[in-house]
Amino acid sequence: MKKDSGGWPVFAQSFPSKPKFHPDQIPDHSGRVVLVTGGNTGIGYETCREMLKHNAKVYLAARSPEKAAAAIASLKEETGKEAIFLKLDLGSLASVKAAAQEFLSKESELHVLFNNAGVMRPPIEWLTTDGYDLQFGTNVLGHFYFTELLMTALLVAVKTSPDGHARVVTTSSSGAYLNTLHFETFKDGPERRKMGSNGLYNQSKHGNVVIAREIAKRYGDQGIISISVNPGNIQTDLQRHFPTVARVILNAVLLKPVQYGALTQLFAGTMPEALKYNGEFLIPWARLGKAHPECYNDEVGERLWSWLQGEVQAFEARRA
Incomplete structure (x- = not known):
């Protein structure tokens, strides 16, 4: 593959060429354990469906047991196979901890972690349980903590995987080009509210790319493959906080069916070629x-990793 650097990235990536990759190309995943956050709907649901079709043992992580049960029933009807529910609210560090403990009580290895869940443009007043901006807390901090807690299982999977790797795939977006990191906005305050919900979303997606790269740097020599993806402009529940008129226009002009949205992360999580990336x-x-240039700034990556690690350590200390 050649790196795509032509034109304005957001515009260019909104109108991609016909896909060359199809889920039918995914290798058999018998004996492999896969976890998909936000697997009950949208791109996450499609990712679960394809992984079940290719014989993976799939954990579907979601906040709502009722919505997860409906998704699992639908997946079983479509594939003949049953995903396993894992209760996870990424907006609560306590829930993240509990979910990781629950998973590790059942599984010793995790071959592919799809950090797929996210929240987009909620009301500015909404914060996480621990007081962080809801979008940054859910999309970045929650997934960071979850990944670190599951790293032991990912490293075990490296030893049992046929290709000698385990993978962490993080769903970002084209919004990653539209903002950088503003540490004073991660928690509530005047600067956060001034940025607005859209800017906060773009910041969180930028953060996803930075942390995915940091995971690759820190764990790559141990067999962990970490890739971030822009899934494209897709029709999902992620736009539920948009005004109705805006959703109608987007669906008519810009957004693609949800099946397209899973393509890029499925490729990253399953295909041999992706091991090079x-x-x-x-x-x-x-x-x-190629992401925003600041995503490749090592000082920024170190600072964000240290900040996230510090918040997690403070949470752990409060629980002790």
């Missing part, structure tokens, strides 16, 4: 791209 950013549909 540790720390990289993939764009629609399953092509190698």
Whole structure:
């Protein structure tokens, strides 16, 4: 693959060429354990469906037991196979901890972690249980903590995987190009509210790319492949906080069916070729791209990792 650097990235990636990758190309995943956050709907649901079709043992992580049960029933009807529910609210560090403990009580290895869940443009007043901006707390901090807690299982899977790797695939977006990191906005305050919900969303997606690259740097020599992806402009529940008129226009002009949205992360999580792209950013549909230049700034990555680690350590200390 050649890196796509032409034109204005957000515009160019909104109108990608016809996909060359199809889920039918995914290798058999018998004996492999896969976990998908936000697996009850949208791109996460499609990812669960394809992984079940290719014989993986799939954990569907979601907040709502009722919505998860409906999704699991639908997946079983479509694939003949049953996903396993894992209760997870990424907006609560206590829930993240409990979910990781629950998973590790059942499984010793995790071959693919799809950090797929996210929240987009909620009301500005909404915060996480622990007082962080809801979008940053859910999309970045929650997934960071969850991944770190599950790293032991990922490292075990490296030893049992046929290709000698385990993978962490993080769903970002084209919004990663539209903002950088503003540490004073991670928690509530005047600067956060001034940025607004859209800017906070773009910041969180930028943060996803930075942390995915940091995971690759820190764990790559131990067999962990970490890739962030822009899934494309997709029709999902993620736009539920948009005004009705805006949703109608987007669906008519810009957004693609949800099946397209899973292509890039499925490629990253399953295909042999993706092993070459540790720390990289993939764009629609399953092509190698280039993220915002600041995503490759090592000082920024170190600072964000240290900040997240510090918040997690403070949470752990409060629980002790």
